[in-house]
Amino acid sequence: MIPLVTGAEVTFWIVAPLMVLGALGLLFFRKAVYAALSMAFVMVNLAVLYASLNAMFLTFVQIIVYTGAIMMLFLFVLMLVGVDTPDSIVETLRGQRWSAGLAGLGLLGLIVFGIGGALAGGPQVGLDDANAVHGGNVESLAALIFGRYVFIFELTSALLITAAVGAMVLGQHARVRPKPTQREMARQRMVDYAASGLHPGTLPNSGVIARHNSIATPALLPDGTISEASVSPALTSRGVILDSPALSRATAEAFAAIEGVKAEEDEE
Amino acid sequence: MSPDNYVYLAAILFTIGTVGVMTRRNALVAFMSVELMLNAANLVMVAFALARGNLDGQIATFFVMVVAAAEVVVGLSIIITIYRTRRSTSVDAASLLKL
Numbered sequence: 340m341i342p343l344v345t346g347a348e349v350t351f352w353i354v355a356p357l358m359v360l361g362a363l364g365l366l367f368f369r370k371a372v373y374a375a376l377s378m379a380f381v382m383v384n385l386a387v388l389y390a391s392l393n394a395m396f397l398t399f400v401q402i403i404v405y406t407g408a409i410m411m412l413f414l415f416v417l418m419l420v421g422v423d424t425p426d427s428i429v430e431t432l433r434g435q436r437w438s439a440g441l442a443g444l445g446l447l448g449l450i451v452f453g454i455g456g457a458l459a460g461g462p463q464v465g466l467d468d469a470n471a472v473h474g475g476n477v478e479s480l481a482a483l484i485f486g487r488y489v490f491i492f493e494l495t496s497a498l499l500i501t502a503a504v505g506a507m508v509l510g511q512h513a514r515v516r517p518k519p520t521q522r523e524m525a526r527q528r529m530v531d532y533a534a535s536g537l538h539p540g541t542l543p544n545s546g547v548i549a550r551h552n553s554i555a556t557p558a559l560l561p562d563g564t565i566s567e568a569s570v571s572p573a574l575t576s577r578g579v580i581l582d583s584p585a586l587s588r589a590t591a592e593a594f595a596a597i598e599g600v601k602a603e604e605d606e607e
Numbered sequence: 608m609s610p611d612n613y614v615y616l617a618a619i620l621f622t623i624g625t626v627g628v629m630t631r632r633n634a635l636v637a638f639m640s641v642e643l644m645l646n647a648a649n650l651v652m653v654a655f656a657l658a659r660g661n662l663d664g665q666i667a668t669f670f671v672m673v674v675a676a677a678e679v680v681v682g683l684s685i686i687i688t689i690y691r692t693r694r695s696t697s698v699d700a701a702s703l704l705k706l
Contacts, residue, residue, distance in 0.1 A: 351612060355612070355616045358616065358620065359616070359619055359620070359623075362619075362620050362624070362643055363623060365624075365627055365639060365640060365643060366623060366626060366627050366630070366631070371633050371635050371636050374633075374636045374639060375635075375639060378639045378642065378643065381620075381643065381646070382646065385646055385649075385650060388613075388650060388653075389653055392613075392653050392654055392656075392657045393657050394653050394656070394665050394668075396665070396669075397665055397668055397672075400672055404672050404676055405642075405646070405675075409642065409675065409676060412679060412680070412683060413635060413638075413639060413679075413683070416683045416686065417635060419687060419690075420635070420686070420687070420690045431699050435629070435630065436630055439626050439629035439630045440626060440630075442626075442629065443622045443623075443626035443629075444622075446621075446622050446625055447618055447622040450614075450618040450621065450622070451615055451618050454614070454618075455611065455614045455615060455618060458610070458611075458614060458655075459609075459611050460609070461658065461659070462658075462659065463609060463658055464658065464659055464660025464661075465657065465660055466656065466657050466660055467660075468660055469660050469661060469662050470662075476662075476665075479662055480665060480666065480669070483662055483663070484666060484669070488666055488670075491670060495670060495673045495674070495677075498673070498674065499673065499676070499677050501677070502676075502677035502678075502680045502681050503680065505680075505681045505684070506681055506683075506684040509681070509684035509685060509687075509688050510684050510687065510688075512688075512691065
């Protein structure tokens with residue numbers, strides 16, 4: 340008997356290792372963005388497997404809904420919460436990683452030998468007859484969805500609307516106190532001035548020095564120190580503000596050198 | 608091709624998803640692991656739909672996808688709400704119910 344290698348088998352043995360690798364990326368990538376991208380890779384590969392399993396409708400639903408909508412939603416949320424926060428590797432429960440791995444191995448054994456063993460074998464029918472009833476995969480699925488499963492289908496629409504409303508409710512944040520008006524803010528500034536002497540006017544400009552006038556250049560006070568209020572606190576905490584006194588000292592030295600040359604020329 | 612190999616692949620993927628939920632601290636990655644588990648179950652259903660010549664498995668997969676979409680929408684907005692108050696997506700950070 341000639342061993343028959345079908346297209347589905349070739350697809351499986353190419354796609355399955357890639358899927359396992361992508362899934363392992365979900366476990367081992369420290370950064371959440373890499374994990375999300377490897378997850379998207381797994382889902383595209385899964386769509387390929389669906390295609391090889393005669394499920395053309397599900398192939399495209401998988402790509403459109405999972406890879407297109409769900410994973411992109413994940414990426415949007417990652418963008419909102421900040422992509423630069425790597426997962427902490429501190430174990431809050433000691434030995435959790437090892438016990439989780441052991442539990443995973445146990446679960447794998449349970450599924451493969453328990454469920455897999457019970458399901459192995461059985462008839463190999465193929466979908467050709469089932470698809471031929473209504474003329475194709477999509478048509479037969481439509482007949483089932485709008486026939487036998489129509490009530491469940493209607494329920495899913497209720498579920499989707501509930502989910503959308505729920506997301507809206509969770510997404511909007513109620514104001515705890517009313518938004519201050521301009522008049523109230525002006526009054527508050529004067530109260531602060533009276534109480535603590537806080538300057539009520541606008542904050543000082545950033546420094547304008549001979550070769551630097553970026554917003555990261557702090558302004559210099561008359562005594563030569565920098566004014567903290569002239570640069571954004573965000574820049575200060577990021578540590579990117581320039582050393583203004585040193586910059587202005589360089590200018591002063593250049594001027595002094597020129598003046599020195601001039602003085603020498605005058606003497607001659 | 609018999610569905611056995613698909614069952615084994617789905618078992619591996621499901622296990623990886625389970626271990627991901629148990630070990631990863633980032634709520635988003637843990638959530639993606641849940642999605643991986645759903646996908647593994649979907650793969651088994653589609654494989655058996657082909658093996659048994661029955662389209663019900665594909666229908667079930669379709670409904671799982673719909674439910675997953677709804678679940679992701681609500682889950683992600685919960686994560687964003689938690690992030691807004693705690694400034695963290697770590698699953699260890701939300702511990703207000705801990706005694």
